[in-house]
Amino acid sequence: MEIDWLSFTPIPSLLGGMILGVAAALYVLLHGRILGISGIISGLLHPKLTDSAWRLSLVLGLVSAPFLAALFFGLIPVVEIDSSWLAIVIAGLLVGFGAQYGSGCTSGHGICGLSRLSPRSLVATLAFMCSGFVMVFVIRHLMGG
């Protein structure tokens, strides 16, 4: 392992992380729910009259965030997607299936779960980190990615 000092962004990442924490804290204080993106989206698949509006509001907020960041701060998000179309489809299927089967993703288990010291979320977070490490190792170092 060598640290990639050129890519490493400790200050913006810490600051951005704190903003994520503020959003998760506000969400539970104001709305009484866990800010878990996968759960909020999956609830839209079989919409119920009572909760589709708020789920959609949150998703629209996420989707419009880059536009508003550009508008207010002149901040254009860097998004580099090197994966092939096939890899994107497979990754999407696995992420969707896994989040649904495992009851959460990086936001629900990772940020919120660890913040409320949930043993289930700790196990989930360790599990997806480990399989993420393994997958990248296989793709980049065994298959020569």
Next chain:
Amino acid sequence: MKHSFGLLSQYAIGVLFGWGLIISGMSNPQKILGFLDLAGNWDPSLAFVMIGAVLVGLAGFYVVSKKSQAFFGGALHIPTRRDITKPLLIGSLIFGAGWGIAGFCPGPALVALGAGHLKAFVFVAAMLAGMEICERFFVGHRSKPSL
């Protein structure tokens, strides 16, 4: 009236979360993959994101633990389960595998979609399909999953 404010608040928190992902660099799949690549040029940024988020989150959830109602009304929907189950473990392992392939998880994928990336749109469509497959063939019989 309170209902409309509630929806506006949902929207604003979505924007805030999106900004957090953009500022932290997590809306870029290459930074996620850089963190997951322990054997290569390792980018520790994601660990700093988690530290920042959880430090603030700990305070937030501590405050909530003293409350019985959400500001916009209604009971708190906070999971109470503590059992480590096979679906939890297997689902999370599968999630991580997909995460490691493209460097996308649900939040950043929606932000990248909003930034106009067609591949993010395809990722989100596939993700919804994956959720539906799971719901229909694997967990459809059980009630709403909790964290």
